Amino acid sequence: MAHRYIKKILEARVYDVAVETPLDEARGLSERLNNRVLLKREDLQPVFSFKIRGAYNKMRQLTEEQLACGVVAASAGNHAQGLAMAAKKMGVKATIVMPKTTPELKVNNVRRLGGKVVLHGDAYDDASAYAKALVAEKGMTYVHPFDDPDVIAGQGTIAMEILRQESGPIDAIFVPVGGGGLIAGIAAYVKYLRPETKVIGVEPSEAACLHAALAAGSRVVLPQVGIFADGVAVAQIGENTFELAREYVDEVICVSTDEICAAIKDIYDDTRSICEPAGALGIAGMKKYVAREQCSNQTLIAIDSGANVNFDRLRHIAERSELGEKRxxxxxxxxxxxxxxxxxxxxxxxxxxxxxxxxxxxxxxxxxxxxxxxxxxxxxxxxxxxxxxxxxxxxxxxxxxDETAKLHVRYMVGGHAPEAVDNEVVYRFEFPERPGALMKFLTKLGGRWNISMFHYRNHGAAAGRVLVGMQVPAQEHSQVQAFLDEIGYEYWDETDNASYQLFLG
The missing domain is CATH 3.40.1020.10 (Biosynthetic Threonine Deaminase; Domain 3)
Incomplete structure (x- = not known):
């Protein structure tokens, strides 16, 4: 299988738009981890993400007839920007379907690059379904963000550069994983030329689709996906990418939100650049690997995959970084x-x-x-x-x-509810962060039971986080779950949460 991809990677057309990014030594991390730590700086691409490689390479493989129909893709940001720039370079019309929750920074940049933006649905799956409907309706050419051999080959050019830039032994390469296009391309190339080098995937614990697939021995659909690291918030690993990952990836490490935030700070300290949460996964996984293996004097490389992060998210990232660093x-x-x-x-x-x-x-x-x-x-x-x-x-x-304590209770400490508030149940929610979403949520929620406590804080993310107390008579407790399922937002029952009971109950 690797032979076919090696040829495609070597012949990939990416440098009309992409640049060969540097492999920088992270001196502070190297000293702290007692290993030689190198960062592959894909955050320095023209669209601040590696995605430009795969998008452009795929476009170069299309026929004149396919290009004339225009290209379409579903994306929450990085693939959208890469495809828009590739299409502009080639003079092709590009339509990008993005969830309504997509940060404005990414939407505006796609438009600035000449792409037509269609906002549809609250999540990637909604946008993807609509994009495929446009293919059926208008004959447009679909460019998949990860599960396509030409896209995989484009991303694999990163590995080609790494092995050229670092001629000495490489002990391990840590790669962020979403749909798997990046790690599939890197693993196929590295394992063919340097089989002794470990290729290690890193996923958020709340969106670990490759980890789950490898454990099950087949692709699975995650029932729930956290979107803090929105660049890798994928419910199911790709079909082509899974076949490559299953054969060539050594292991997958899962990291927490706090560990990702700490890694963002680590990268900032060494480079004075701010990467997006998905871009810091490699460093977060590397730190966990070094602590587990107690290794030293090795050469370890992390892919800094992108820097498309909204400025207002930095407050939340800074708050959580000390916890992630265990400080x-x-x-x-x-x-x-x-x-x-x-x-x-x-x-x-x-x-x-x-x-x-x-x-x-x-x-x-x-x-x-x-x-x-x-x-x-x-x-x-x-x-x-x-x-x-x-x-x-x-x-x-x-x-x-305790997520409830960190997201909500620490900002609400002010005394227990008065005795008049009885039969209180508490739920934590995530709902799509877009205009009108909070009002819609309140309208649906407030129409059934009295709201006795409410906390919402904007984190600059695609999901709003809410903690709600409701007065529900004991005989109606069985009706709550059915009612909340109707609302359609992710939720967790926090009535027995220790921090709530101590400070607010």
Whole structure:
């Protein structure tokens, strides 16, 4: 199988529009990880993403008749920009179907590159279905974002450059994975020429379609896909890409949102560039791999796949990076409501810095505090802190991995609900972030039961995050799930969540 792709990669037409990107040494990361860390800077492409390679190579393989019909694709951003630029270069009409939740930055850039934008649906699958309908209706030529041999070959030119730029031994290459076009092209080329080099895929834990497929032995459709790393938010790995990945990829590492944010900061510290969440996956996976294998003095390469991130997302990324670097621990603790208690709490922390402290009077006996505390950047630092606090205080809960605490409760600490609020159930939601979505959500939700608590905070992402308390009589609890399923948004029951019970319940 690799032989066929090697020829296609060597013959790929990409450099009319793409550039050969540098392989930069990340000196700070190299020192911290005790390995030689190199970054393949695909964020420096003209459209700030590697996607221009595959899109243009596919366009160059089309016939005059196919090009005359115009090209169409579904994309949430990077493929859209790559195809729009490729089409402009070749004088071909391009229509890009994008979800209505697509960040304005990407929509405007596609239009700036000459592409016609059609906003349809709330997710990639909706946009993809509409794009394929245009193919059937108008005879347009569909250019798939990843599951196409010519697209895969275009992305594989990255591997060709890496092996030319780094002639010495390469121990491992860490590649972001969405639909699999990038890792399929890289793995096919690298394993053919340097089979000793590991090719390791990296996926967000909340969108790990290749990891799930490899575990099952066949392609699966994820029931739910998180979209923090929107560039790789894909529910099912491609058919062609899976066949290549199954044969040539050594393993897939899954990373959390916090670990991705920490990797974005790592890349910024070394390059002074800001990559998008998907672009930082390689570094996030590399750090996890080094910690697991305890390897040193190796040459490790990460693909920095893109830099298309909305500026207003940086606030959220910065907030989560310290948690991802394991430099911050979030705890809830009960302390006596009397003079000297706060001093006792601080004594339990030793000389560590407090990054956040939230408290409000609740009753005469016990105070509940929500605190962020700096620790040494390793798992031992977290364990040591918790052990020391528990020597001084009876009730301490670690909330560092609690999404509800990090997304909502930390901004809402202000006392428990009054006694008049009874029968409260709590749900956490994600809904498409577009004009009118919040009002539509409130209209549907508020028409059935009284809303007793509500928290929403814009994170500059494609999904809005909401925490809602509703007063639901006990005899109607069985009706809640059916009602929420009708609304059609992802949701989680957080009624028994520890941070809610401590601070808001």
């Amino acid at each position: 911050e621990v979030i705890v809830a603790a009960k302390i006596p409501e009397k003079p000297g208690s706060f001093k006792k709490f601080c004594t339990a922390l030793g000389k560590r810095n407090i990054t956040e402290f939230n408290y409000r009077y609740s009753n005469d006996d016990t105070a509940v505090v929500f605190a962020g505390i700096q620790v040494k950047p390793n798992n031992d630092g977290r364990d040591e802190l918790l052990a020391e606090i528990r020597e001084h205080l009876d009730e301490v809960i670690d909330l560092t991995d």
